[in-house]
Amino acid sequence: MSTTQPAVAPTAVPPQSGVTERARKAKKRLTSPWASGIAVIIAIAWTVPTFGLLVTSFRPELDIRRSGWWTVFGDAFAGEGVFSLRNYESALFDSSTNLIDYFVNSLVITLPAVFIPITVALLAAYAFAWIDFKGRDILFVAVFALQIVPIQITLIPLLSAYVRTGINGTFWPIWLSHSMFALPLAIFLLHNFMRDIPSSLVEAARVDGAGHVKIFFSVMLPLLTPAIAAFAIFQFLWVWNDLLVGLVMGSTSTSPLTVRVAEMAGSRGGDWHVLSAGAFISILVPLIVFLALQRYFVRGMLAGSVKG
């Protein structure tokens, strides 16, 4: 970042070296009012629905049913009371079951469902990248190809396997299912990242007498942190927002927040106005996670998926 600083004001600081000159040119080539304009438009288009949801979640029930969320600004300027916390009150307290239980369930589901696939995928990716064994390429292609299996067709066979092994009703079915569905992509991303580490580094370590374990922990892991963080965020968001697996594999005591939010509309769908508030309550955690770790997200995804 710091090397590009002078380029911000090219006229004030004349180019001194080839590097800053190149940076200035690159910046000039990459910046265009058109691109910025389009980026702003896309950003707005992507944000408006979420913003509408946010506004809706603070409106009283009858207003939600009678008019669109955008009318709220006119009303507010006219001095009318247009906001209410009633929806949040309903979402949080109008139920015999506590929303906190589901919140905790979501956390209990999400953390192992992120940890397990990353651990397994790291080991597998290392083997695929740095250990020569027979059939390695075919196996790698096979693992990667598993990504195309839609999870919907695996639900019933998986569930019957869980029922037969007697772990149904616990958190294990949910953890295991999420891990299975995540592994192909995790192995692929981490493998690509590991391949990009110069082989001279690994060879140097080997010459110094390091074995696979030592190389993995001392050479690979420190370099892999952004990739791991990126995949962890990716998997966290996916698992936290998942409804399908939680619904099919979960039971009354293990249901995540998404399952509860889906129920908020009521038996006949008459309470749908509460959904906006429920959605925002469940969005909180992923929003915090994403904002806190987003720089890893972009850096790690690029590092793993784009070669060269």
Add this chain to the structure above:
Amino acid sequence: MTIRMSSRRRTVALAATGASLALVLSACADTDDGGGGGAGGDGGNAAAPELDCSVYEEFGDLDGTTVTVYTTIVEPEAETQQNSYKPFEECTGVTVEYEASREMEAQLPVRVQAGNPPDIAILPQPGLLNTLVTQYDAVLPAPEGVEANVDEFWSEDWKEYGTVDGTFYAAPLGSNVKSYVWYSPSMFEEAGYEVPETWDDMMALTEEIAATDAIPWCAGVESGDATGWPGTDWIEDVVLRTAGPEVYDQWYTHEIPFNDPQIVEAFDAAGEILKNPDYVNGGLGGVDSIATATWTDAGYPILEGSCWMHRAANFYQTQWPEGTEVAPDGDVYAFYLPAETTDERPTLVAGEFIAAFADRPEVEAFQTYLSSSDWANAKAAATPAGGWVSANSGLDPELLATEFDRLSAEILADPATVARFDASDLMPSEVGTGSFWAGITEWFASDASSQEVTDTIEESWPKN
């Protein structure tokens, strides 16, 4: 900007004739856990008859056993449902584990196939029972005690809906009456209109209202991925009236094609109201707005005076905004959707059924309890805010919370009532929850004629 906290908490279960009670409760119980009101200490509960525990002694010692129930009945109705199990739990020591999901109809076949069915499922429609029996062979036939209860308390028709291929599987639980027209009693009184007694009276009244430049009817069929069902109910109600119950039975069993002239005629009769821009869609827009208006809100224009009549089921009672008084002299009330004559009262009904997937003694005991009049009365007593009714003849109407619920019970018990189950729930799911819903939505949204729409639906009927 001013922040307004709504001063009343939402009593999800509708204020009704018991509105005064409901309002007192809601005004003071701000932190109460909501829903339809708890069981404890309510006046209504005092009237609940004691459960005769000796009935369940023949099942042996059930203390400490568990029965799992899977249902579509989620909060807030779930709370009163669970409260109604308490007398049984106290009698027998059985714990009823209640699991409710709006996705239950999709999830139940998954669980059955995976070998993990619940002990008891409360099925919202007979079509699902049919699927479970014929495709998965999963449901156990009803035990003798249950069949005896159903023979005693329910009519032949209702028993038939729980029967597949001559075997009786599922006892009915609750019932809904769908043949209602909601209106504002005070608006009718001010304008000097009478509640119509026959179909012709109703059409005359419609014309009279339209002549004053008002829009008499409002309707809406949008309901998420079930969009169209309120429209199919409309058509079914009209088929019952213009073609009669016999044709209705032939229609859903496909003895006559879906596009039979008598059915097309019923579509046209409904279209005289629903596709006439002078008659719809009060307070909501033109004819095509019926397709996009949310069914839960489609009757609200009555409260604003921009619509006069809204045909919807008895459970629409629970959809009115908080604080709406449902009573013959209140803000809204409903009259029976009239038939051609006053002698016969064809009525569109719906309900839930109990299917069992296990035959342990505690499951059979619980099934027996649910099919008894004891349960119906316990449920009535556990629902202090109303919104629930059953065609169980052992149900004591006095226990029902609201005058409107008693009206529904009266219609269900009336010998002149010819009850027919919601046809879309009985048709194969490709039609009943597929092309019929889509077709009726199309019928409102476009210029498609009744003939075209029924032709399309007929083509989608599964061939075997």
